[in-house]
Amino acid sequence: MTRPVTIPPPTSRPPIWRGPTLGRFTSWTFLVPAVVIYALFALFPMVDGLWLSFFDWDGVSADRHWVGLENYAQIFTQDPVFWRAVQNSLIWVGLSLVIPTVIGLAFAVALDQKLRGRNAFRAALYLPAIIAAIAVATIWTWMYNPIFGLVNATLEALGLEWLIQDWLGDPDLAILSIFVAYVWQATGAAMVLFLAGLQNVPVELKEAARVDGANHRQVFRAVTFPALMPTFIVVTVLSIISSLKVFDLIYGMTLGGPAQSTQVLALWSYTLSFQLHDYGNGMAVAMVLLVITLAIVIPYYAWMGRRDEA
Amino acid sequence: MKRATRVLMATALLGALVVPTAQAQDKTELRVWTLDAFGDTVQQAWDETIAAFEEANPTIDVVLEGRAVDAHKDALRVAAGTSEEPDIYFMWAGQGLGGEFVDLGVAAPLDDAYAELGWNDRFTGPSLAKTQYADSQYGVPYTNHAMAVYYRKDLFEKAGITEVPTTYDELIAANDKLLAAGIQPIAFGGKDRWHVMRLTDSLMEAVCGAEKHDALKFLQADWSTEACATAAYTELDRWNKAGYLGDNFMGIGYQDAQGLWFTGDAAMMIEGDWMVNQLVDAGQDLENYAIFPFPTGTDRMYFFAEMNYPSASSEQLDAAISFLDYFSSDEVQQKYLGQFGSIAVNKNVTYPEDTRPLDAWWVDLFNSSTAVYEPADQAFPLDVNTEYWRIEDGVLTGDIAPADAAAQMQAFIDNRP
Numbered sequence: 001m002t003r004p005v006t007i008p009p010p011t012s013r014p015p016i017w018r019g020p021t022l023g024r025f026t027s028w029t030f031l032v033p034a035v036v037i038y039a040l041f042a043l044f045p046m047v048d049g050l051w052l053s054f055f056d057w058d059g060v061s062a063d064r065h066w067v068g069l070e071n072y073a074q075i076f077t078q079d080p081v082f083w084r085a086v087q088n089s090l091i092w093v094g095l096s097l098v099i100p101t102v103i104g105l106a107f108a109v110a111l112d113q114k115l116r117g118r119n120a121f122r123a124a125l126y127l128p129a130i131i132a133a134i135a136v137a138t139i140w141t142w143m144y145n146p147i148f149g150l151v152n153a154t155l156e157a158l159g160l161e162w163l164i165q166d167w168l169g170d171p172d173l174a175i176l177s178i179f180v181a182y183v184w185q186a187t188g189a190a191m192v193l194f195l196a197g198l199q200n201v202p203v204e205l206k207e208a209a210r211v212d213g214a215n216h217r218q219v220f221r222a223v224t225f226p227a228l229m230p231t232f233i234v235v236t237v238l239s240i241i242s243s244l245k246v247f248d249l250i251y252g253m254t255l256g257g258p259a260q261s262t263q264v265l266a267l268w269s270y271t272l273s274f275q276l277h278d279y280g281n282g283m284a285v286a287m288v289l290l291v292i293t294l295a296i297v298i299p300y301y302a303w304m305g306r307r308d309e310a
Numbered sequence: 311m312k313r314a315t316r317v318l319m320a321t322a323l324l325g326a327l328v329v330p331t332a333q334a335q336d337k338t339e340l341r342v343w344t345l346d347a348f349g350d351t352v353q354q355a356w357d358e359t360i361a362a363f364e365e366a367n368p369t370i371d372v373v374l375e376g377r378a379v380d381a382h383k384d385a386l387r388v389a390a391g392t393s394e395e396p397d398i399y400f401m402w403a404g405q406g407l408g409g410e411f412v413d414l415g416v417a418a419p420l421d422d423a424y425a426e427l428g429w430n431d432r433f434t435g436p437s438l439a440k441t442q443y444a445d446s447q448y449g450v451p452y453t454n455h456a457m458a459v460y461y462r463k464d465l466f467e468k469a470g471i472t473e474v475p476t477t478y479d480e481l482i483a484a485n486d487k488l489l490a491a492g493i494q495p496i497a498f499g500g501k502d503r504w505h506v507m508r509l510t511d512s513l514m515e516a517v518c519g520a521e522k523h524d525a526l527k528f529l530q531a532d533w534s535t536e537a538c539a540t541a542a543y544t545e546l547d548r549w550n551k552a553g554y555l556g557d558n559f560m561g562i563g564y565q566d567a568q569g570l571w572f573t574g575d576a577a578m579m580i581e582g583d584w585m586v587n588q589l590v591d592a593g594q595d596l597e598n599y600a601i602f603p604f605p606t607g608t609d610r611m612y613f614f615a616e617m618n619y620p621s622a623s624s625e626q627l628d629a630a631i632s633f634l635d636y637f638s639s640d641e642v643q644q645k646y647l648g649q650f651g652s653i654a655v656n657k658n659v660t661y662p663e664d665t666r667p668l669d670a671w672w673v674d675l676f677n678s679s680t681a682v683y684e685p686a687d688q689a690f691p692l693d694v695n696t697e698y699w700r701i702e703d704g705v706l707t708g709d710i711a712p713a714d715a716a717a718q719m720q721a722f723i724d725n726r727p
Contacts, residue, residue: 060391060414078725146558169561171707259703
C-alpha cells in the first residue's frame with residue numbers, strides 16, 4: 001500500500017521590492033512626468049485654442065481683440081468652406097470605420113491560414129503602414145496624374161479608357177481618390193491587429209464546432225467573430241482617432257482643392273490659421289472638431305464601460 | 311595615461327571647440343529666403359553675387375535658402391513673428407502678398423535707406439511705385455515681370471495660323487484652328503491655382519475693361535451687380551467647355567503643364583519674361599517660340615513686381631540693407647542683365663545690341679506700356695484671393711455655375727469683418 005502524498009499548501013512569496021513602501025504616493029510619483037507632458041502638450045493647447053477662438057488675432061500682432069462668439073457665428077453662417085469640411089470629415093470617419101476594417105479583417109483571416117509565403121504576404125501588406133503619410137501622398141499623386149500616372153495608364157492598357165478620370169481634379173471624385181490612398185496605408189495596421197486577435201481565439205472551440213458539423217463560415221460567425229470583439233474595439237477606436245485628424249494626405253495630394261472640395265476640419269483649421277492668418281476662426285473650427293471628436297468618443301467609451309461591467 | 315597628458319588633451323579638445331565658436335561669433339550670418347524655382351541661370355547669378363559680396367565683406371556669411379512657390383509662402387507665414395524669420399525674404403509686391411507681411415509687421419520700413427543710399431534714383435518707375443505701401447517704403451526691387459502669351463511657332467504653323475492674334479476674337483479663332491488641327495490650344499496646371507488665375511485675370515481685363523476691372527479688384531465695385539464680372543466667368547467656362555484648356559488640366563500642376571508645352575502637346579502658355587531663361591534651361595530652341603500680349607483691348611501690361619524685404623525683427627538689418635544695396639547696384643544689375651529677368655529694375659543699365667529677341671520683346675513691351683494691371687493674388691487681400699481661387703476652380707470644375715460665381719464673390723466680400 002502506497003503512502004498518501006501530502007502536497008504542502010502554497011506559501012506567499014515575499015515582495016520583490018525590499019525597500020520602504022510608499023503605497024499610493026509611489027504610483028502618483030511615476031505618473032507625474034506623463035501628466036506634466038500631457039498637460040503641456042495636449043491640455044494647454046486645447047484650453048489656449050478654446051480661449052483664442054473668442055478673439056480676432058493674426059498670429060503675429062501683440063494685440064488680440066475680444067469678439068466673443070462672433071468667430072463661431074461666422075464659420076457657421078458665412079464661411080463658404082466650413083460645412084463642406086464638416087461633411088467631408090464625417091464621411092471620412094464613416095468610411096474609415098468600415099472599409100479598412102473589413103479589408104484588414106479579410107486579409108488577417110486569409111493570412112492566418114498555413115500558406116506558403118504567408119510571412120512575405122503579411123510584410124507586403126503591412127509595409128504601407130510604415131511609410132510617412134506625406135510620402136504616401138506623393139506616391140499616389142503621381143499615380144493619379146491624369147496624363148502620366150499609373151492608374152490611367154493601366155486603365156488604358158486594359159482597354160478601359162472609359163474609366164479614365166481626373167482623379168484629383170474632379171471635385172466629385174477627389175476626396176474618394178484620396179481615401180483610396182488612406183485605405184492602402186491603413187489596412188495593414190488593421191490586419192496586424194486582427195492577426196494578433198486571431199491568435200487568441202481558442203483553438204479547441206473551433207475544433208469543437210467543426211466536430212459538431214459547422215462549416216468555415218459558421219465557425220467564423222459563431223466562434224471567431226465573437227472572440228475578436230476586443231480587437232474590434234481597439235481597431236474602431238484607432239480608426240476614429242486617425243480619421244478625425246486626417247491632414248497630411250489631403251495636404252499633400254490636393255491642398256484642399258479643387259474648389260476646396262477636399263477640405264476637412266483639421267486642414268481648414270490649419271488653412272485659416274497659418275495661411276490666412278485668421279487664428280480666431282481657425283481655432284473656432286478646431287473647437288468644432290474637438291466637439292465632434294468628443295461626441296463620438298465619449299458615448300463609445302461609456303458603452304465599452306457598460307459592456308465590461310456586464 | 312598620465313594625469314598631465316589627460317589634462318593636456320582635455321584642454322586641446324576644449325580649445326578646438328571654443329576657438330571655432332569664437333571665430334564664428336565674429337561673423338554675421340545673413341539668412342536670405344527666396345524661390346528655388348527659377349532655374350540654373352538665376353541660381354548662378356545669385357551664387358556669384360553672394361560670393362562677391364562675401365569677399366568684399368568677410369565678416370558676413372550670406373546663407374541662401376530656396377523653396378518652391380507655395381512652400382516659400384507657407385514657410386514665411388509660419389516663421390512670421392518667430393525667431394525663425396529670415397533676415398531677408400523674397401515676396402511679390404502688392405496688397406495680397408508683400409502687403410500681407412507689411413500689415414503683419416514683418417517687413418522693415420526702409421524710408422531712411424531709400425533717402426540715404428539714393429535708391430529713389432536707382433530704380434525704374436514701376437519698380438519704385440511698388441515699394442510704396444501705406445505711408446512708407448518697403449522692400450527693395452528684385453525683378454519686374456510682365457506676362458503675356460508665349461506660343462510655339464511650329465504648332466501655329468501646323469494649325470495654319472499665319473497672323474498673331476491682336477484681338478480677343480482672333481485669339482478665339484486661333485484656339486479653334488488649333489483644336490481642329492488636333493492641338494491643345496493652351497496649357498494650364500489647375501492644381502496650382504495661381505496658374506489658372508492668369509487666364510481668369512486676362513479674361514476679366516478683356517471683358518470688363520481697365521476701369522471696371524480695377525474697381526472690382528480693389529473692391530470698389532459690386533461683383534454681383536457688375537455684369538462684366540459674370541460675363542468674364544462665363545468666358546472662363548466657355549474656354550473650358552470648348553476644350554481650349556485640354557482634358558484633365560485640373561488634376562495636373564504647373565510643371566506638368568509646362569511639360570506638355572515643351573513637348574509640343576500644347577501650343578500656348580501665359581507666362582512671364584522669366585520663361586526665356588527657363589526655355590534655355592530646358593534645352594528648348596528659342597527660335598521656335600514667340601510672344602504676343604493677351605488681347606484685352608486695354609493696352610495695359612499684365613505686370614507684377616518682386617521684392618527682397620529685410621525683416622523688421624532682423625538683428626542684422628544693417629548687413630541686410632548693405633547686401634541689398636550691393637545686389638541692386640549698377641554693377642551687379644548690369645553684369646547679370648537678363649538673368650534675373652528680361653527687364654532690369656535698375657534704370658541705369660544698358661541693354662546690349664545682341665539681346666535675345668525674346669528678351670528684347672519684353673524690354674520693348676515694358677518701355678512702351680503706360681499702364682498696368684496686377685495679378686489677383688497681389689491685388690486682393692489674402693482671404694479674398696483665396697475665395698477668388700475657390701470660385702475660379704468651381705467654375706472650371708462645374709461646381710459653381712458662371713451665373714452664380716460673381717454673386718458668391720460679392721457675398722464673401724460683404725461678409726468680411
